[in-house]
Amino acid sequence: MKRTITSAAVLLLCVALFPIGGSGASARPADEPAKAVVTIDNFSFGHPITVPVGTTVVWTNTDDVPHNVVSKDKLFKSPILDTGEHFEFTFKTAGTFDYYCSIHPRMTGQVVVK
Amino acid sequence: MTEQKADAILHDHNHDGIDRRGFLKCMAWAGTGLLCVMQGGVLKSFAMAPGMKWGKKEKTGELAFAQISDSHIGFSKAANPDVGATLQAAVDRLNALPIVPEFVLHTGDITHLSKTAEFDGAQQLLKGLRADTVHYVPGEHDVLNDDGRQYLERFGKGSKGAGWYSFDQKGVHFIGLVNVVNLKAGGLGLLGHDQLEWMEDDLKHLSSSTPIVVFAHIPLWSVYPEWGWGTDDGAQALSYLRKFGSVSVLNGHIHQVMQKVEGNVTFHTAMSTAFPQPAPGSAPSPGPMAVPAEKLRGLLGITSAKFVRGSHALAVVDSSLDAQAASGETILDANSLASVGG
Numbered sequence: 072m073k074r075t076i077t078s079a080a081v082l083l084l085c086v087a088l089f090p091i092g093g094s095g096a097s098a099r100p101a102d103e104p105a106k107a108v109v110t111i112d113n114f115s116f117g118h119p120i121t122v123p124v125g126t127t128v129v130w131t132n133t134d135d136v137p138h139n140v141v142s143k144d145k146l147f148k149s150p151i152l153d154t155g156e157h158f159e160f161t162f163k164t165a166g167t168f169d170y171y172c173s174i175h176p177r178m179t180g181q182v183v184v185k
Numbered sequence: 186m187t188e189q190k191a192d193a194i195l196h197d198h199n200h201d202g203i204d205r206r207g208f209l210k211c212m213a214w215a216g217t218g219l220l221c222v223m224q225g226g227v228l229k230s231f232a233m234a235p236g237m238k239w240g241k242k243e244k245t246g247e248l249a250f251a252q253i254s255d256s257h258i259g260f261s262k263a264a265n266p267d268v269g270a271t272l273q274a275a276v277d278r279l280n281a282l283p284i285v286p287e288f289v290l291h292t293g294d295i296t297h298l299s300k301t302a303e304f305d306g307a308q309q310l311l312k313g314l315r316a317d318t319v320h321y322v323p324g325e326h327d328v329l330n331d332d333g334r335q336y337l338e339r340f341g342k343g344s345k346g347a348g349w350y351s352f353d354q355k356g357v358h359f360i361g362l363v364n365v366v367n368l369k370a371g372g373l374g375l376l377g378h379d380q381l382e383w384m385e386d387d388l389k390h391l392s393s394s395t396p397i398v399v400f401a402h403i404p405l406w407s408v409y410p411e412w413g414w415g416t417d418d419g420a421q422a423l424s425y426l427r428k429f430g431s432v433s434v435l436n437g438h439i440h441q442v443m444q445k446v447e448g449n450v451t452f453h454t455a456m457s458t459a460f461p462q463p464a465p466g467s468a469p470s471p472g473p474m475a476v477p478a479e480k481l482r483g484l485l486g487i488t489s490a491k492f493v494r495g496s497h498a499l500a501v502v503d504s505s506l507d508a509q510a511a512s513g514e515t516i517l518d519a520n521s522l523a524s525v526g527g
Contacts, residue, residue, distance in 0.1 A: 113472070134470075135263070135264065151329045170370075174368075177373065179370055179371050
């Protein structure tokens with residue numbers, strides 16, 4: 072009985088020190104968040120995407136003209152992205168985030184963070 | 186003198202002075218050198234044959250100027266790997282006009298990425314113009330990164346706000362507007378309250394017989410909103426122009442010629458000197474359109490304009506960079522315009 076309790080205690084200790092999943096050292100490096108890719112193509116950000124809190128969204132411009140990514144509520148604003156350039160933003164809180172291209176403002180997009 | 190009269194159209198079925206069938210013909214795709222003249226509210230169009238030129242003698246009360254647009258210096262992709270060469274070709278063509286324009290209007294997107302070297306390159310090339318002056322308005326590509334600060338430093342002298350201004354030449358009142366800054370998410374071009382207030386005030390004391398030319402980058406009329414080709418508060422600006430007998434609106438942005446007549450207002454958009462864009466809705470997006478190399482210069486071009494005192498008309502001729510000048514001239518001047526179509 073003493074051994075079982077000890078084993079259980081050791082097991083509990085292991086779980087506490089090395090959490091299963093999440094940013095545990097056993098799964099992947101603690102500081103690398105999940106990424107989601109938005110390809111900017113044909114003057115479009117594509118459909119709205121839904122990502123978990125903590126995701127880094129990477130926008131890549133594949134158009135022959137520059138675009139940028141500007142959050143409607145001033146949360147983020149990319150530099151001008153020429154063809155092939157990208158911009159990243161990590162969403163640390165849940166919510167619905169509308170953005171647009173301030174050069175071609177008809178282009179709008181949305182990230183839903185859950 | 187031989188008159189080339191490919192199609193002189195006169196259709197006024199609604200009896201409201203608007204020649205709708207004529208204007209449909211004038212919605213010509215780029216490069217054919219189509220002359221559309223509105224005289225007394227009725228649009229007449231003439232297909233320009235090679236060698237047709239303006240009357241060589243500049244008559245008193247005539248104002249000749251030109252429009253170029255969308256030079257995009259700095260762009261270097263499939264649609265045109267050398268926009269400097271095509272801008273130079275446009276300069277050469279402007280310099281070869283039988284009547285040298287008194288000035289040139291550049292309706293924006295001078296540069297591609299608002300970079301210093303791009304502004305420098307554009308200004309260097311345009312120094313080769315025989316015309317005395319270039320009057321600019323910015324495109325959205327000229328005001329990236331710095332809210333248009335560099336554009337204003339170079340071209341904004343004497344202007345207000347984001348770079349709007351007006352000037353008079355030979356009795357014609359020119360208004361340069363800026364509709365490419367402070368754009369709202371999901372919106373089109375935007376003039377903004379301050380600029381509209383200024384414009385209303387600027388026009389207030391002009392007599393209704395003053396010919397007006399308004400120039401801005403994005404079309405002030407709704408060409409194709411799905412692609413951002415329009416100005417959200419453009420109608421407001423146009424409302425200030427209702428009292429005037431002759432109004433011409435010159436725009437760029439769409440990289441193709443489009444014309445429309447609505448009442449007293451003639452709208453015209455110019456070709457780009459850099460790369461063509463697709464016709465509305467004919468492609469997934471309005472981006473640069475790559476064409477076979479030998480076809481490129483046929484889709485780029487300049488616009489020459491002439492205002493004759495006493496007529497309603499601003500006569501506008503679009504010519505592509507590869508339009509050939511033939512030997513044997515045909516003079517199309519004020520006399521021949523008056524005699525064709527009565």
